[in-house]
Structure formats: C-alpha cells, structure tokens
Amino acid sequence: MARKRAAARDIQIPEIVNHDRREACLADPELFLRTYFASTFSQPFTDDRREMLLAIIDAARYGGDKAVAGPRGEGKTRIAMYGALYLMVSGLSRFVIVVGKSQGKAQVELKTIRERLQHAEVFAEDFPEIAIPFKAVGGWSSRCRMQTVDGVLTGIEMAADHLIFPTIAGTLAQGQIIASLGIDGPIRGTNYYDRRPTLAIIDDIEDRESAASDVLIEKNEEIIEQDIGGLGESGKRVSRVMLCTVQNRKCIAYRYTSDAKPWNGRRYRKMVKPPSRSDLVEQYIEMRNARKTDDPQAREAFRFWRDNQAIIEDGAVVSNPYSYDSRLHSDGEPMELSAIQAYYNRVADVGEKAVATEDDNDPPAETGPTDNGLTAEIVASRRSGLAKYQLPANTTALTCGIDLGQYYCHWVVTAWWHGAGGCVVDYGFISVLGAEKNQGESASELLIYQALLNWRDELFNKNYTDATGVIRKIDRVFVDSGDFTNAAYEFCRQVRGPFFPSKGHSPYTPRTKSTETIKAGTNVYAAFQETEKVWLHHLNSDYWKAFIHERFLTPTFDEQNMLRRGSLSLYHSEKNHTMYSQHIVAEQYMTEFKEGKGERRYWHKLGRDNHWLDATYMAAAASEALGVRLLKPSEVEVVARPKQEIPKPGPAQHGRFKQRPGGWVNSLRRK
Helix, strand or coil: CHHHHHHHHECCCCCCCCHHHHHHHHHCHHHHHHHHCCCCCCCCCCHHHHHHHHHHHHHHHHCCEEEEECCCCCCHHHHHHHHHHHHHHHCCCCEEEEEECCHHHHHHHHHHHHHHHHHCHHHHHHCHHHHHHHHHHCCCHHHHCCCEECCEECCCEECCCEEECCECCCCCCECCEEEEEECCCCCCCCCECCECCCEEEEECCCCHHHHHCHHHHHHHHHHHHHHHCCCCCCCCCCEEEEEECCCCCCCHHHHHCCCCCCCCCEECCCEEECCCCHHHHHHHHHHHHCCCCCCCCCHHHHHHHHHCHHHHCCCCEECCCCCCCCCECCCCCECCCCHHHHHHHHHHHHCHHHHHHHCCCCCCCCCCCECCCCCHHHHHHCECCCCCCECCCCCCEEEEEEECCCCEEEEEEEEEECCCEEEEEEEEEEECCCCCCCCCHHHHHHHHHHHHHHHHHHHHCCCEECCCCCEECCCEEEEECCCCHHHHHHHHHHHCCCEEEEEEECCCCCECCCCCCEECECCEEEEEECCCCEEEEEEEHHHHHHHHHHHHHCCCECCCCCECCCCEEECCCCCCCHHHHHHHCCEEEEEEEECCCEEEEEEEECCCCCHHHHHHHHHHHHHHHCCCCCCCCCCCEEECCCCCCCCCCCHHHHHHHHHCCCCCCCEEECC
C-alpha cells in the first residue's frame, strides 16, 4: 500500500515538444510572453510596454534601480507579473517579489499566474518540468508536500502570497520563488527557507488618495527606500523596478521618474505628438460635449471625425495605436476609429487635466488648495481585528471624549499605548430627551445634564476587557464645555472621578510652565477655575484634529503584523463604520501655496456633522494628559507614573502640587 501510494504521488515529466521554439523564447522575453500567453499579450508591444519589460530583465541581469511611468490602462501589472515569471523560467532570478497597491490585489494577480501555469497548453509542451508539477497539484495545495519525480520530492509550494517552483535535477526548475506583497503589508525581512529576494518589482502602488496625501507619500517612500531596499541577501543589494502612472507633481511616481531620484526614470506619453489641426480637434470636442439627449453617445460628432479623419489625425503620433474601442455600434459603424480619436474622447469626457495626468504622465502644476488625502473609505478600512470592547494587550490608557449637542451627544472610547497607537473600541450617541426647537438655553442645559447622568451609568456598566480577561475602567473622560458650559461643569462637579470639562481652541495659546492652578502641557493644559471649582482642560483643536487624521492615514499593521505605533484603527464589525468615518472627514486639512505669500494650512468644513471627530480628538488629548506621546524610535520614551486622582479643590490641593510639580507631567527616561 505504501508503494502504491508513493507511485500515485510520483509524476512523470514528458519530453519537450519543440526545442527550437523553447530556446528562441528564452532568448527573447517579448516573444516568450506573446508565444506562451498569447491571449493576454495579443497586441504587439508598444515602446513603453517594451521598456517596462526590458527594465525588469536588465535589473535582474545587471542590478540597479529603474522607474518607468506609462499611461493608465496599458497593462503594467500584467507586464510585472509575467515579466517576473519569465525571470523564473529563464533562471535569470531565483527570487522575485512583486509589490502591489494592496495585499489582497497582489494575491489575486499571483493566483492568475498560478492558473495560467496550470492551463497554458503551449507552455506545458515546451516547459513540462515546470507546468506538469503545477498541473498535477490542481486546486489542492496540500498535494505539494508529497509530490515526487522519480521518487525525489519536488519541493513545490502554492500559497496565497508565494509560489515555489519544483526542483527537478537537470532542468530549469530549481526551486525559484515568486512572491506577491502589498505596499500596506509586512515587507521587511521577507524570506523563504533562508532565501531572500534578488529583485523587487514595484507595481503601481498609488491611488488617488495616497498620491494626494503627504503623510502616505512619505511613508511609501520610506518603505521603498528602507524596507524594500534592505531586502537583499547579505552583502548584496536587491534590484528594484518601479512601474507606475503619475498622479500629480508630488506623488511617488513623479518623484521617482524625475531627477530627484537616481532611478533612471522615464515617462511615456500616450499622445506623443498632437495633430497639426488643433482647430478641428477643438471643434470635435465641442460637438461631443454638446451632444443632445437623443444622441447620448455623440454619434454626430463621430461622423464629423469619420468624414474628416485623415485631416484631423494628420501629424499625430500615439504610443499605442491599438488602444481604442473597435466594437460595432448599433448604427453599424465602429465605436471609435483610432487611438487618436479615443484619446480626445477622454479629453472631452473627463477633462484635459485628467488626461494630461493619467495618459501623458504630465500633470499640471497644482494651483489650488489640496487636502491631506484622508477619505471616509480609508477610515473605514482601518480595522484592528479586535472585537468591540476588546482592548489591545499593551493598553496603557483608556480614554473617552463626548461632544455635547442640543439633541444628541456623540461619544468615543479609545484605547492607547505608548507611541500614540490607538484603537477605537466603542462609540455611539445619546439622545437628549425632551429637547425641543427654540427652547431656552437653561432648559437645554438641564436636559443635557440629565442625559449625561444617564450616560455615565451606561458607560460604567460596559465591560472593556484587556488581553488577560480583566475588566478595565475608563481612565479619563473629556466632556465638551464649549457650547453647553453649565451642563458640562455641573456634571463634572457632581460625578467627579475621571470626568473633566474640556474646551477646544483655534488659535491655541500653549502654556509651558506649571503653577499652582495650571498644569502645563504642549497641546493640552489644565487650568483650575476658581469660581466654578473645576479643572478645565484647554485643547489645541487644530493639532488634535490633524493628529487624528494622521493616525488614520498610518497603516494599521507593521512588518510583524502587529498593531503599528502611531496608527489609529476601529474595532471589528460587520457594519462598515460608515457614519463614523464620514464624521472624521467632515473637516479637511488644506494646504494652499500662493506665489509671494508662501504656504498656508487651514481646516475646511464641508457642512456635514463632525461630532465624532471632535469626540475622538478629545479622547486623544485625554491620552496625552495620561502620558501617552507620539514617539519616534530615536526619541525618549514617556513612562507614566502611577495615576493619581486630581484632589478636590481647596487650599490643601495647591500645596500638594507645589510639593510635586511633576505629578501631572510624566517623567522621561531613555529607551
């Protein structure tokens, strides 16, 4: 039975069908792709596609870095993946990684390569030592473990993020590795069986949001230079090739294809040379934009182009003459007649700026204000993987902020650890029962006060649980006192404990020196209100809103798949956190440069509810009051002293803070 099972696992490698075709394709990567994967590469290679492919081959052979920007939709990802496959088959590189925009997208592309290896018939004829073992595995990766050829294990592997070629004596199959990673995933230290990458292909890692965010641009550049750049074997530097499309004049693609980076950058235009009759082109664009309701696809404009095609297209040169829609319209004529017409159709439909950026890699200079790139989709995607009420293992502070309103009060509970890593573990709102329009201010304050009392009982009945299963109480709650001051003050006076009134300021005047009645901090300080007998915390609202945005722009996990210092994420939920995310981006941090006046930064309100943004930044400010700081690895680390309840107002309190001026400001020690 053992011999029978071993025989079933043993596969036979047939003879090569066409040796001459195999050798010709190994010598010519373009011929290799068009011969064995003809359905994917059915069109002739354009100059930009050819340079992208040759950049991959040259980097594998001779080392170095190369960046090539091609027009949108020209198949950069396919060239990256199949170019890596050619390197594996030809033996030019033992270990190639392809770094894409996200881990999920990268794995989908790798799955496509695996399926093509299993089903490409012509490839199987000429490279049976590679195709047959993959075909024998089929869809069952568990079959890899015991697969043999002539009784010797092949060592083949098929995983979601990597493929390992079989090792078969006397053939080109010698255990080459191709791995597919996301720029947002763990990259540093990538290796399989003590083998490290020899080539990294960076494939179109930017989208509209990341290319507009200074924070994400800097983080991605750091990943490229440090994480990917440091992947090579000991004493060897990994070669890198970037295939990209320019989004604007500050994005990664623009930087790496300019003289700012020593990457031998090259940008390709779709419209290499425009037509000589620009007046006819403008007339066509006007006709297409002025289409009537009974002509939704602008066929009248199409006929104008058809009748004058030779004159309109005279002198024009495009990089890819095959990129147009040749399907037939219901009127029996093609949808488009040429790539030149397709180019100007896009100009008419999406605008000259978008086409100059995405098709010609020549974005116009930014003249208006730009935001930091944070969107509601990015916020909603930042998931910690922890359940609601569950705290991270290294939680040092559990804080809450509540924004008061006449009808609703929005609150957020967050867990923090040193390095300003945070998780939103709970949020919601309470209704102010009995609130009516046009009622007096004092009546509103009374109703809000009662709502706060009810909410306090609800809040302290929740079980926020740490990694050991111990229920933890909230360390500090900041209550917004900006609009409903009396309700906030009275509530905090009565319930005491962790509840303190707070007020955001813009502009903000910092206090840097502690006194008997002031506990100073950089972006939050507490001042004792003698008349009201409460400690009021003053917050730098501009700083803390930007802080929240930067934390959500920071990827959630680090290279070890641990929650990243400096990130902020949401608890796991079947819902999409849609409303919360929209509150977070209801204000945008804008940067505007004006000639002669320099750069100006300011917050722009979009006219939507922003209450959870305010509550979240109050919770973050409360964490600073407890000793949590945003740190860099080279900086000192904050070590919080044991928490002390702030004493009741009175003469004895002042003396206590005289004796221990550092009671609120935490001590520092070197890491």
